[in-house]
Amino acid sequence: MRDSRWPEGAYAAEFADERHFVGALAMLRDQGYTRLETYTPYPVPRIESALRDPPSVLPGLVFLGGLCGGLFSYWVQWYTNAVSYPLNIGGRPAHAVPAFFIPTFEGTVLSAAVVAFVGLFALLRLPKPWHPMFEIDGFERASIDHFWIAVDATDPRGGTLSQQTLESLDPLRVVRVPATS
Amino acid sequence: MTTVPLRRARGDNPVPTAFPAPPDASVLRFDGSDRALTDQLLAPLRGTGVVWWVLFAVSAAGTAVFAFSCWWTVAKGIGAWGNNIPVAWAFAITNFVWWIGIGHAGTFISAFLLLLNQHWRASINRVAEAMTIFALMNAGLFPILHLGRPWFFYWLIPYPATMGVWPNFKSALPWDIAAVTTYLTVSLLFWYAGLVPDLATARDWLDSRLARRIYGIFALGWRGTSTAWRQHRVAMVLLAALATPLVVSVHSVVSLDFAIAQLPGWHSTIFPPYFVVGAIYSGFAMVLLLILPLRHAYRLEQVITERHLDAMAKLTLTMALMLTYAYVVESFVAWYTHDIPERFTYLFERPFGTYAVLFWIMITCNVVVPQVFWWKRNRTSVGVLLAASGAILVGMWLERFIIIVTSLHRDFLPASWHIYRPTWVDFGLLFGSVGFFGFLFLLFVRFVPFIAISEVKRLRHDLGENGGREIGLPHA
Numbered sequence: 001m002r003d004s005r006w007p008e009g010a011y012a013a014e015f016a017d018e019r020h021f022v023g024a025l026a027m028l029r030d031q032g033y034t035r036l037e038t039y040t041p042y043p044v045p046r047i048e049s050a051l052r053d054p055p056s057v058l059p060g061l062v063f064l065g066g067l068c069g070g071l072f073s074y075w076v077q078w079y080t081n082a083v084s085y086p087l088n089i090g091g092r093p094a095h096a097v098p099a100f101f102i103p104t105f106e107g108t109v110l111s112a113a114v115v116a117f118v119g120l121f122a123l124l125r126l127p128k129p130w131h132p133m134f135e136i137d138g139f140e141r142a143s144i145d146h147f148w149i150a151v152d153a154t155d156p157r158g159g160t161l162s163q164q165t166l167e168s169l170d171p172l173r174v175v176r177v178p179a180t181s
Numbered sequence: 182m183t184t185v186p187l188r189r190a191r192g193d194n195p196v197p198t199a200f201p202a203p204p205d206a207s208v209l210r211f212d213g214s215d216r217a218l219t220d221q222l223l224a225p226l227r228g229t230g231v232v233w234w235v236l237f238a239v240s241a242a243g244t245a246v247f248a249f250s251c252w253w254t255v256a257k258g259i260g261a262w263g264n265n266i267p268v269a270w271a272f273a274i275t276n277f278v279w280w281i282g283i284g285h286a287g288t289f290i291s292a293f294l295l296l297l298n299q300h301w302r303a304s305i306n307r308v309a310e311a312m313t314i315f316a317l318m319n320a321g322l323f324p325i326l327h328l329g330r331p332w333f334f335y336w337l338i339p340y341p342a343t344m345g346v347w348p349n350f351k352s353a354l355p356w357d358i359a360a361v362t363t364y365l366t367v368s369l370l371f372w373y374a375g376l377v378p379d380l381a382t383a384r385d386w387l388d389s390r391l392a393r394r395i396y397g398i399f400a401l402g403w404r405g406t407s408t409a410w411r412q413h414r415v416a417m418v419l420l421a422a423l424a425t426p427l428v429v430s431v432h433s434v435v436s437l438d439f440a441i442a443q444l445p446g447w448h449s450t451i452f453p454p455y456f457v458v459g460a461i462y463s464g465f466a467m468v469l470l471l472i473l474p475l476r477h478a479y480r481l482e483q484v485i486t487e488r489h490l491d492a493m494a495k496l497t498l499t500m501a502l503m504l505t506y507a508y509v510v511e512s513f514v515a516w517y518t519h520d521i522p523e524r525f526t527y528l529f530e531r532p533f534g535t536y537a538v539l540f541w542i543m544i545t546c547n548v549v550v551p552q553v554f555w556w557k558r559n560r561t562s563v564g565v566l567l568a569a570s571g572a573i574l575v576g577m578w579l580e581r582f583i584i585i586v587t588s589l590h591r592d593f594l595p596a597s598w599h600i601y602r603p604t605w606v607d608f609g610l611l612f613g614s615v616g617f618f619g620f621l622f623l624l625f626v627r628f629v630p631f632i633a634i635s636e637v638k639r640l641r642h643d644l645g646e647n648g649g650r651e652i653g654l655p656h657a
Contacts (some may be wrong), residue, residue, distance in 0.1 A: 002406070002408060003404075003406060018642065037406050037408075039404055039405045039406060040405050040407070040410065041215065041405060042405075042635040042638040042639040043411070043413070043414060047407050048407060048411055051407055053411055056412055056415040058412060058415050058416055058419060059419060062423075073359075077339075077350045080339050080347035080348070080350070081347065081350050084347060087349055089351065092351060096351050099350055099351040100350055102359065102434055102437075103350060103355065103356060103359040105426075106356075106363040106430075107363075109363055109423050110363040110367065112423050113366065113367040113370055113371070113420055113423045114366070114370065116374075116420050117373075119416070120374060120412055120413065123412050124408070124409050124413075126403065126409075127398075127401035128401070129397060129398065129401075129402045131402060131404055133404055139385075140386070142385070142404065142405055143378070143382040143385045143403075143404075143405055144215065144382060144385060144386060145216045145219065
């Protein structure tokens with residue numbers, strides 16, 4: 001995530017209204033700010049185009065996870081039932097492809113889902129109970145009804161100028177955020 | 182050329198369109214601020230009323246009955262149940278199939294309807310997913326208890342044991358283990374991944390330091406960054422896409438336990454779709470039975486609107502019709518085969534045999550009762566919905582009982598015919614499991630945000646941008 005490393009801290013601005021917040025974010029982008037992060041109580045699709053995130057790698061990971069899980073499930077059944085301990089029940093083949101299909105399907109879904117879940121939180125660098133943004137008094141409302149924008153203090157466009165720029169966007173307030181440890 | 186006037190509905194109603202969404206049937210009608218919405222949806226976390234405690238006491242008593250019946254079964258062996266050859270499967274497997282089926286509606290609502298872009302699901306998906314998990318927790322216990330020596334249940338898993346023997350994957354029972362454990366795990370991951378942002382809201386909203394810490398741990402440090410929301414959405418759609426085939430596959434696998442046996446009444450190719458439809462049907466009934474009291478108790482009429490009740494009732498009616506079709510086809514095929522045991526089971530033993538009363542109660546509950554949902558007044562009436570849901574749940578339990586017991590108790594050899602009678606332990610396990618389900622659900626309502634707050638806020642925002650109309654909302 002863009003806010004995982006702030007060696008010199010950040011400047012953060014709070015907005016009460018979504019439209020106002022989206023407009024402010026677009027203005028920061030137009031001024032050339034690149035190290036921006038937003039905090040919103042619900043997903044706001046319009047900010048994604050403003051922040052130009054690369055496509056998620058999660059679908060690829062999940063596909064690989066499912067593939068491995070399926071192959072492994074089939075291999076387990078083949079090895080246990082056809083190689084290690086073949087049982088002859090009514091002359092049926094030990095390597096029974098149609099019967100092995102169901103656990104293979106389940107193994108595929110199971111490992112793909114586990115990869116989706118673990119992959120999501122790994123990509124987000126969570127769990128991480130502490131973050132400098134949590135030090136701000138009133139940041140709680142970022143998960144209730146307020147919107148925040150943070151500018152990394154090392155942003156090439158920013159530095160101390162960031163504070164003035166953010167204040168010019170007419171937020172509720174602008175706060176200096178400590179560095180990440 | 183004259184134009185033929187479209188038939189008008191009775192009264193002054195306009196002609197129904199393909200996607201009716203009149204303003205009075207809005208999917209969300211909350212007028213206050215986002216803050217007020219959060220306050221209302223999280224209110225149960227600050228404490229609950231007397232009714233909750235009364236229900237909690239009742240369900241805790243049910244849980245105690247369940248625990249005692251489980252202990253009795255393990256201590257005495259499954260001879261404590263009414264099962265005896267040829268009725269080797271009875272209450273335990275009926276309960277298993279019934280509970281698993283109930284779980285299916287949760288996944289249907291949370292995953293299938295997410296992919297189909299059905300926005301009304303946002304208010305009820307969390308409750309439905311929780312229902313799935315609790316129903317599966319109950320379901321899984323029954324086959325394990327039925328093993329007789331439940332402490333060896335892990336022998337069904339292909340772990341490298343020193344004994345050198347493995348599960349036989351040509352049998353349906355290892356398929357069951359694979360299907361049910363996958364289903365439980367995927368449901369749990371899906372539920373928790375969706376819950377994390379709301380746990381963060383709970384963490385930020387509560388006042389007590391201890392509560393904030395506890396919710397903070399479970400919220401994993403979620404702070405709602407744009408990257409997080411984007412990846413979260415991708416992950417939720419992926420998990421939904423993975424859970425959707427499970428809606429269809431799990432009960433299909435359960436039905437194969439029956440269908441691959443050569444018993445009249447079980448050996449039928451219609452079983453997988455028949456079981457899946459029945460599963461979703463009973464699950465919808467349970468969802469209605471859970472959300473209607475919740476809606477009343479926590480004054481959620483603006484979030485769970487008549488639009489939801491109407492949609493749920495319509496889906497329930499659809500499932501009822503599909504199930505009726507399955508009943509008809511089943512009996513027709515039995516007649517068409519000219520096979521005497523098949524004809525005997527379907528055309529004589531079920532409608533006129535030992536358990537005929539139960540069969541006709543089942544037909545009444547599953548086929549006749551849901552027909553009330555043809556009328557809109559019934560689809561939005563809380564009383565009718567509750568009564569019909571209760572009847573459907575009873576009917577679906579009886580359906581599984583009839584499939585299992587009537588097929589088994591008239592064996593191929595009349596000399597081994599047997600009448601199955603349950604014991605108090607059987608009833609203790611059935612009603613105890615209902616109590617345990619209620620116990621878990623009440624704890625969930627008290628301690629977990631039971632409506633997906635961030636999804637409802639997003640929906641509200643999108644509706645605002647879209648002029649309040651449901652058609653044309655952006656995709657999840």
